[in-house]
Amino acid sequence: MKNILIVEDDTKLNSSLVMSLSAEGYETDSAFTVEQALEKYTAAKLILLDVILPDGTGIDFCRKIRSVSSRTPVIFLTSCDEEKDIISGFSCGGDDYITKPFRLRELIMRVNAVYRRCYSEPEEDSNLTSLEKSLLDYLMLNKEQFVTRDQILAHLWDSKGNFVNDNTLSVTVSRLREKLTNGKIVTRRGMGYKWTQQTNS
Numbered sequence: 542m543k544n545i546l547i548v549e550d551d552t553k554l555n556s557s558l559v560m561s562l563s564a565e566g567y568e569t570d571s572a573f574t575v576e577q578a579l580e581k582y583t584a585a586k587l588i589l590l591d592v593i594l595p596d597g598t599g600i601d602f603c604r605k606i607r608s609v610s611s612r613t614p615v616i617f618l619t620s621c622d623e624e625k626d627i628i629s630g631f632s633c634g635g636d637d638y639i640t641k642p643f644r645l646r647e648l649i650m651r652v653n654a655v656y657r658r659c660y661s662e663p664e665e666d667s668n669l670t671s672l673e674k675s676l677l678d679y680l681m682l683n684k685e686q687f688v689t690r691d692q693i694l695a696h697l698w699d700s701k702g703n704f705v706n707d708n709t710l711s712v713t714v715s716r717l718r719e720k721l722t723n724g725k726i727v728t729r730r731g732m733g734y735k736w737t738q739q740t741n742s
Contacts, residue, residue: 543656544568546585548578548602549618550594558589558648565649575602582606585613587656590635592619592626600633607634614659614671616652618643628708636671672697673717680726680736689733 545562549555550573559569570585572578575597582588590599603615614636619626622640630638636655639648658671669677679696680688690710697710714734718726727735 544570544584544586545652546570546572546578546581546588548572548575548588548590548594548599550574550591561645561649562652565653567652575599578602579605582611582613586660587652588613588615589618589652590615592617592621592630600629603630603635604633612659612668612670614655616655618648624708628712631672631709632712634670668720669717672713673720676713676717677721677736680734681724684736684738687727687729687732687735693734 543566545567547555547558547562547569549558549571552573555571555573559571562569570581572581573595575594578588578590578594579602590603592599594602599617599619603617606613606615615634616637616639617630617635618639618641619630620641627638636659637651639651655671658674675697676693679693694710714726714728724736724738727737729735
């Protein structure tokens with residue numbers, strides 16, 4: 542069942558998201574505080590998460606569920622749009638970051654995309670977030686060839702320029718490097734990154 546937990550304290554927006562996602566065939570549940578979200582998240586297949594909540598932050602909530610090995614995809618949906626906020630969202634384990642105000646159709650498309658990526662991953666990649674998996678897929682598609690940071694960002698993020706900044710990419714590359722077992726990411730200044738098959742010495 543495609544169950545989405547909507548963690549948003551604005552009751553009007555929460556209800557609007559429930560209606561819109563239900564029309565797309567998703568089952569939904571709502572939480573308005575971090576405490577409620579912690580009680581409900583284990584039943585969710587995807588979480589839409591505000592950053593500023595009455596009893597805490599979405600960043601802390603995401604960090605907490607990742608600390609107990611929850612791989613449920615998290616999409617931040619927030620008015621916090623500064624670069625440091627976006628970096629924090631990805632660094633704590635978020636899979637996407639959408640800033641308010643947003644277009645409803647775009648939100649639905651990105652929910653669909655994250656859901657599809659997460660639940661079509663092979664078992665051996667299940668320890669990767671959907672963002673890390675997208676980055677790895679792109680590097681492997683260009684195996685043994687350097688791709689620039691601009692090329693990677695254009696592939697990973699949408700044409701409106703959301704999340705296109707060097708710090709976010711650096712954080713994602715660093716996290717992915719720590720998880721790779723069958724290959725490695727090589728960095729060359731001025732050229733970018735490439736994925737290469739790990740060889741035994």
